[in-house]
Amino acid sequence: MLTVNVNGEERDAPRGDRNLLSFLRFDLGLTGAKYGCGEGLCGACTVLVDGQPLRSCMTTVGAVAGGDVTTIEGLAAGATFEDLHPVQQAFVDEQAMQCGYCIPGFIMGTVGLLNREAAPSSGQVREALAEHMCRCGTYQRIERAVERAAGLMRGDAGAAGGAS
Amino acid sequence: MSLSIVGDVQVGFPAVRTGYGQQTYGNTSPLVERYTWLTVGDDGRATLFAGKVEYGQNIRTGLAVEVADELRVPLAEVDVVLGDTDRVPWDMGTFGSQSTARVGWQLRKAAATAREALIAMAADVLDLPASDLEARAGRVVSKSDASRGVDYAELVRGDAVEREIAERPPVTPPSEWTVMGQTHRRRLDGIDRVTGRSKYSQDIQLDEMLFATVVRPPAYGARARSVSATAAEALPGVVSVVQEDGLIAVLAEDDEAAALGARVVQVDWDVPQGQPSRWDMPTLLVESGAEPHPMHEEGDLDAGFRQADHVLESTYYLPYIAPAPMEPRAAVAAWEGDRLTVWAGTQRPFGLRQELASLFGLDESAVHVIAPEIGGGFGAKSPYALAHDAARLARVVGRPVRIAFTRAEETMWSNFRPAALIQIKSGFTSDGRLVAWQSDAYHSGERVMIGRRGAETPYDAGNVRSLVYRSDSPLPSGSYRSLGAAVNHFAREVHMDEIAEAVGKDPVELRLHNLSEPRFRRVLEQAAEEFGWNGPHPSEGRGAGIALGIDVGSYVATAVEVSVKEREVRVHRVGAALDCGQVVNPEGARNQMEGSIVMGIGGALFEASDFQDGRLLNATFARYRVPRITDAPRIDVRFVGDEDTPSTGAGEPGIVPIAASISNAVFAATGQRHRELPIQRHL
Numbered sequence: 001m002l003t004v005n006v007n008g009e010e011r012d013a014p015r016g017d018r019n020l021l022s023f024l025r026f027d028l029g030l031t032g033a034k035y036g037c038g039e040g041l042c043g044a045c046t047v048l049v050d051g052q053p054l055r056s057c058m059t060t061v062g063a064v065a066g067g068d069v070t071t072i073e074g075l076a077a078g079a080t081f082e083d084l085h086p087v088q089q090a091f092v093d094e095q096a097m098q099c100g101y102c103i104p105g106f107i108m109g110t111v112g113l114l115n116r117e118a119a120p121s122s123g124q125v126r127e128a129l130a131e132h133m134c135r136c137g138t139y140q141r142i143e144r145a146v147e148r149a150a151g152l153m154r155g156d157a158g159a160a161g162g163a164s
Numbered sequence: 165m166s167l168s169i170v171g172d173v174q175v176g177f178p179a180v181r182t183g184y185g186q187q188t189y190g191n192t193s194p195l196v197e198r199y200t201w202l203t204v205g206d207d208g209r210a211t212l213f214a215g216k217v218e219y220g221q222n223i224r225t226g227l228a229v230e231v232a233d234e235l236r237v238p239l240a241e242v243d244v245v246l247g248d249t250d251r252v253p254w255d256m257g258t259f260g261s262q263s264t265a266r267v268g269w270q271l272r273k274a275a276a277t278a279r280e281a282l283i284a285m286a287a288d289v290l291d292l293p294a295s296d297l298e299a300r301a302g303r304v305v306s307k308s309d310a311s312r313g314v315d316y317a318e319l320v321r322g323d324a325v326e327r328e329i330a331e332r333p334p335v336t337p338p339s340e341w342t343v344m345g346q347t348h349r350r351r352l353d354g355i356d357r358v359t360g361r362s363k364y365s366q367d368i369q370l371d372e373m374l375f376a377t378v379v380r381p382p383a384y385g386a387r388a389r390s391v392s393a394t395a396a397e398a399l400p401g402v403v404s405v406v407q408e409d410g411l412i413a414v415l416a417e418d419d420e421a422a423a424l425g426a427r428v429v430q431v432d433w434d435v436p437q438g439q440p441s442r443w444d445m446p447t448l449l450v451e452s453g454a455e456p457h458p459m460h461e462e463g464d465l466d467a468g469f470r471q472a473d474h475v476l477e478s479t480y481y482l483p484y485i486a487p488a489p490m491e492p493r494a495a496v497a498a499w500e501g502d503r504l505t506v507w508a509g510t511q512r513p514f515g516l517r518q519e520l521a522s523l524f525g526l527d528e529s530a531v532h533v534i535a536p537e538i539g540g541g542f543g544a545k546s547p548y549a550l551a552h553d554a555a556r557l558a559r560v561v562g563r564p565v566r567i568a569f570t571r572a573e574e575t576m577w578s579n580f581r582p583a584a585l586i587q588i589k590s591g592f593t594s595d596g597r598l599v600a601w602q603s604d605a606y607h608s609g610e611r612v613m614i615g616r617r618g619a620e621t622p623y624d625a626g627n628v629r630s631l632v633y634r635s636d637s638p639l640p641s642g643s644y645r646s647l648g649a650a651v652n653h654f655a656r657e658v659h660m661d662e663i664a665e666a667v668g669k670d671p672v673e674l675r676l677h678n679l680s681e682p683r684f685r686r687v688l689e690q691a692a693e694e695f696g697w698n699g700p701h702p703s704e705g706r707g708a709g710i711a712l713g714i715d716v717g718s719y720v721a722t723a724v725e726v727s728v729k730e731r732e733v734r735v736h737r738v739g740a741a742l743d744c745g746q747v748v749n750p751e752g753a754r755n756q757m758e759g760s761i762v763m764g765i766g767g768a769l770f771e772a773s774d775f776q777d778g779r780l781l782n783a784t785f786a787r788y789r790v791p792r793i794t795d796a797p798r799i800d801v802r803f804v805g806d807e808d809t810p811s812t813g814a815g816e817p818g819i820v821p822i823a824a825s826i827s828n829a830v831f832a833a834t835g836q837r838h839r840e841l842p843i844q845r846h847l
Contacts, residue, residue, distance in 0.1 A: 018420070019420055022418070022419050022420055025367070026369065026375075026418060026419055029369065030360070031360065031363070031366075031367035031369075032359070032360020032361075033360070034364075034366065034490070034491070034539070035366060035492070035568070036490050036491070036492075036571065037571040037784065037785045038570055038571055039571070039784060039785065039786060041784075041785040041786060042490065042571075042785055044490060071360070072358075072359060072360035073359065073360050075359075076359050079355070079359075080355075081350075081355060084355065084358065084359070088355075088358040088359065091354075091357075091358045092349075092350050092351075092354040092355060092357075092358055093349055093350065094349065095349045095350070095351060095354070095751055095755055097351070097354070097357045097358070098220035098221070098222065098540075098755060098756075098759055099219055099220030099489070099490065099491070099537070099538060099539045099540040099541075100220070100353070100356075100357035100358075100362055100537065100539070101364060101489075101490040101491045101537075101539030101540060102490050102539075103357050103358060104358075104360045107358060125793075126793050126794050127794075129793045130792050130793055130794045131792075132792075132793070133490065133785070133790060133792060134490070134793075135488055135489055135490045135540050135542075135763070135790060136220045136490075136540055136759045136763075137758060137759035137760070137761070137762025137763050137791065137796070138755065138758065138759060139762060139791075139792075139793040139796035140758055140796060140798065140799055141755070141758070142793065143793065143796075
């Protein structure tokens with residue numbers, strides 16, 4: 001039986017050619033990663049594999065076997081604001097969301113970016129997130145959230161306050 | 165027990181059985197006259213019930229803000245139930261920016277009624293006159309003796325109490341607001357949104373549920389001549405292939421088997437020939453134009469043109485565009501005997517309930533529709549035929565059934581913003597004063613309300629005739645943010661810019677010269693100030709453009725700065741002003757304005773749905789470009805309404821002036837006038 005590590009747990013997969021997004025959503029019930037386009041263009045299905053963003057709709061389970069998959073459900077330590085990952089906190093505090101359907105993907109893309117680059121420039125942020133779509137158009141807020149999250153993760157005191 | 169506040173549901177849009185919803189969707193009436201709008205439980209928490217749905221507009225927090233303030237409880241003590249036909253007051257649907265304006269007002273009255281009821285109950289318990297009591301932070305306390313008070317939780321612990329919403333309860337004036345009008349960045353559903361806990365229709369899964377993929381035709385109007393399902397039926401995981409009254413669907417134990425099965429069903433399609441293609445649209449719109457409807461008539465048009473020093477005639481064209489919400493529609497249906505439950509991301513849960521009841525010959529009370537979180541809709545998710553299919557299939561196979569659109573299906577089998585051609589002829593004096601305004605607007609589609617919205621001119625031309633025609637529509641036309649208002653405003657506001665150019669006046673000055681309505685003047689002046697308007701040529705290589713408008717009772721103006729490089733227009737910044745009266749949830753309204761502007765940039769610059777012989781050519785994101793983060797400008801929004809003016813909508817107005825602002829700015833930057841959208845196809 002093929003197994004794959006998802007959010008720190010070894011999970012059985014039915015077969016290697018099972019679509020990764022379908023596996024996560026329907027076999028494991030992890031519905032945080034979304035179907036948006038099925039062709040890797042909107043970013044709603046983004047998960048992390050070994051810390052880096054991957055379009056799960058374009059991937060099979062077999063392709064990530066042996067790697068560590070993290071979904072949005074595996075990012076926060078608990079259910080309260082204080083338990084959230086700094087990127088999640090920043091998206092809440094900048095109200096970087098409307099319908100919210102794209103937001104798990106944006107958050108995973110942002111975590112991946114900040115794993116690579118602790119203090120990204122505005123150009124780097126835009127480049128990294130250009131393959132995500134938010135039809136509600138909250139981009140200005142998403143940019144602010146990424147900046148706030150980077151500050152939180154670097155331990156900048158100023159980034160923590162401000163929102164109510 | 166609890167305190168329940170009940171009231172009627174005659175707060176729909178604009179009234180039950182009349183108006184937009186009725187004309188467009190044939191909406192039903194409420195099943196019962198009175199519903200519970202608000203409860204205060206014996207844990208002291210308040211729960212509000214509303215027939216609206218949450219599809220991004222942040223109405224969950226917006227309505228809770230209103231209740232929290234009127235009831236004098238912290239925002240975190242308010243729970244919100246939306247869009248569930250078994251639990252919430254009947255509602256015609258979430259469209260037309262009516263949630264705050266009407267349902268919010270009803271809830272404010274309900275909460276003020278509850279507050280008064282709690283004070284009366286406390287007067288008995290504390291044996292103090294009600295005049296000595298006030299509500300504060302979930303308690304009723306004595307004004308004269310701060311040590312005497314009682315929690316709401318304790319007050320409602322006795323028998324269940326029911327109160328009718330008072331006719332004129334003492335709602336809180338804006339000067340005393342402590343929750344309304346404040347900045348609430350953290351939405352009530354913020355943590356659910358960022359942790360993946362928010363459940364959308366795509367996420368609903370039931371035990372024993374089958375995945376269905378409907379075999380869809382390759383073109384509009386196509387019919388199956390013959391179907392062979394043998395190969396599909398033989399696939400592992402496929403449970404059955406249903407063929408019933410034109411519906412062909414593969415049902416399987418998992419999503420991939422259903423999708424693969426649908427691909428291998430062999431269908432011989434009869435595709436009607438001779439369907440119009442996109443290049444036929446301008447001619448088709450005019451030639452098929454019927455039922456000219458006068459939207460604005462005043463004065464004597466011929467006399468007006470005789471007074472004119474100049475006459476200007478221009479034609480504007482806007483193609484179909486796709487709403488493209490991030491969440492493609494999905495529906496799950498489950499039968500229990502003759503009772504049906506459907507989860508669907510529809511803007512009209514009660515309308516869908518009526519449709520399903522009628523489809524299966526059931527009483528509406530036997531149908532339960534739940535609209536979970538909705539991943540965007542922008543008006544397009546009012547029709548939801550996918551849920552009919554899910555319910556039919558679930559009935560046939562005797563198991564719960566899920567159907568989810570692919571992106572291409574969502575685009576093709578949803579509905580588009582109608583295409584339109586608008587002819588404007590204006591007469592004006594040498595100093596730019598309008599004396600005649602003639603407009604003929606041809607909008608595609610049967611739903612005439614769409615094209616008519618926003619077709620009146622706000623300018624003091626004196627002699628006006630604005631007609632809107634209903635034209636043929638080769639693609640399914642439907643609701644899209646602001647309906648036809650964004651389309652009608654594009655033509656009018658570009659035309660005003662052309663007049664400014666013709667008489668050599670600044671575009672702001674030219675508009676003010678022709679505007680007497682103070683709210684229009686203010687919103688224009690305030691947008692210009694927010695932007696730092698200094699004429700159409702802010703700097704070398706840049707252009708600035710401005711436009712104004714009105715939608716759902718709100719006045720709006722946007723000014724933009726652009727640069728043009730080869731075939732790309734870049735919108736650098738937008739300064740906007742909105743007068744939507746009282747702003748109860750400023751951060752929510754601001755977010756909506758920003759999003760509305762970004763959405764409008766797509767239609768202005770690059771969105772157009774292409775079709776040929778009944779086939780849609782750009783149904784996927786590989787071929788249909790929508791704004792991305794790299795297209796998003798800096799947006800500054802200023803709210804300029806009076807606090808004593810009742811709230812009007814904030815979700816739609818932002819899109820109304822933006823395309824004209826951009827076209828006008830591109831003209832300033834390049835000298836090219838763009839009367840046809842999207843601009844980047846014509847650079």
